[in-house]
């Protein structure tokens with residue numbers, strides 16, 4: 001684990017955050033988990049980054065800000081100072097700003113965060129209601145999740161995307177963090193629900209977002225890489241999707 005720099009002013013930190021040739025280390029477990037969108041952002045960014053994994057999480061946990069992963073470490077090569085940032089959504093919007101995934105103006109940025117938040121929430125609820133349920137309750141909780149929670153996400157997102165013209169984008173005319181979050185989360189949602197709720201016939205506008213992201217050459221290359229496949233394999237082994 002990298003040791004973050006201490007006792008530097010927020011002004012200095014902000015200057016570090018804005019400097020160009022920073023080196024990033026993203027610490028998370030060696031499966032996709034909640035990271036498909038975030039790792040994809042790095043893979044498409046051209047930034048100097050490494051994906052690292054805890055070697056002994058029980059010992060490393062207490063050294064992270066909230067006892068959970070992901071944590072991003074960002075080091076400025078000139079000063080040697082390292083910034084530390086935890087919480088997935090904070091990291092995604094921070095890097096979204098840096099790497100150009102947050103639209104063209106304040107309102108677009110805010111709309112992107114709105115859709116992103118809704119999609120993050122539907123995944124978080126899968127974790128809290130189904131994956132963390134006692135074994136004997138899992139099937140029942142999965143039924144409730146699919147019928148009540150996921151189906152509402154599907155219905156409301158399809159409606160919003162239809163209303164804006166089924167363009168393959170939530171906001172504006174280019175791919176944003178909202179699109180990337182939905183596309184990566186759909187891999188999980190489709191794996192657990194088959195075509196019961198989400199399909200080209202039932203949800204064409206949601207699938208248009210999925211297809212637009214899948215067509216990005218750097219995204220396709222990342223999904224075809226041995227690194228992505230290794231994360232996928234462990235994810236399937238541990239969580240079945």
Ligand SMILES: N[C@@H](CCC(=O)N[C@@H](CS)C(=O)NCC(=O)O)C(=O)O
Pocket residue numbers: 033034061067068069070086087088089
């Ligand atoms: N609120 C955190 C939650 C992250 C989270 O739940 N991380 C899990 C892995 S997906 C974790 O670190 N689990 C290990 C632990 O809690 O000890 C975020 O959004 O980043």
